[in-house]
Amino acid sequence: MKIxxxxxxxxxxxxxxxxATEIFNQPQQGGGGGASGGGGGAIMASMGRGYQVDKRGEIYFHNIGLIKAEGLSxxxxAETIKEKLMKYLQSPYVTVRFTNARISVLGEVTKPGIIxxxxxxxSILDAIGFAGDLTPFSxxxxILLVREENGKRVYTRIDLQKAEVYKSPYFYLQQNDLVYVEPTRKKPTGSEQVLMRNIAIGTSIISVVTLLVTLITR
Structure with missing residues (x-):
């Protein structure tokens, strides 16, 4: 994924x-905790913690200044920050993680929502699996995929029944993607579902009655 x-x-x-390392790490949220392991400090990036990429695609890193992050993995x-830290630290090592990476899966899935x-x-198949799989009416x-690319909203249609889906540049999802699974035209309305259920119950009752009549008349 790209930042x-x-x-x-x-x-x-x-x-x-x-x-020396603690100078470059944000304090652990909640206080009372020092850095642990490897000579590094800890970060709790949530609600006011962490480094947010601004509208120019940059982050402000303590003691280093602005760093271009947008478009990088x-x-x-991590390698860019490491190179800038070489003149301050011995054998620096940097890890970067997404804190708010999520996608939305809506429509004809068992458990629509944010993942x-x-x-x-x-992949899009993983996302559908996390959403409880497709319903019988999907x-x-x-399948519609909505993605933000270079400040523009891109709409893409994906056919899961074709093998080409695995070669699609949209097979693997990016943060903030939206996946919408459309219903089929055959999906019954609420009243039709009630009617189908009543027909199924009536058919079962008739079958039981027929069986009982057959057993009694023998």
Missing amino acids: QQGDLLTILVYSDSKE KLQL EMPDQKM RRDN
Whole structure:
């Protein structure tokens, strides 16, 4: 995934010197906790914590200044920060994580809603799985994907029934993507569902009565 405007990032810095490293790490939320392990401090990036990518695609890193983050991967940004820290720290090591990476899955799925993205890649099939799979009334050949690219909203249709879906640039999702699964035209209305249920119950009763009559008349 590429870093976008509005993303909130958790950035951890480690080095051979715990004291020197703490200058470059945000304080642990809640206080009372020092850095642990590897000579690094801890970050709790939530609600006012972390590094938010501004409208220019930059973050402000303590003691370093503005750093261009938009368009980079987590590893690329970590390497950029590491290079800038070389003159301050011995053997610096940097990790970057997304704090607010999420997608929305709506429409004909069992559990529509917002899904928090894991650190590893998430495909559209993974997202549908997290949403409880498609319902019997979903269109598998015309799933809508909405994505923000370069400040513009892009609409893409995906056919899960074709093998080409695995080669699509939209097979793997990005943060803030929206997946909408359309219903089929055959989906019954509320009254039709009640009618179908009543027919099924009536058919079952008739079958039982027929069986009883057959057994009695033998």
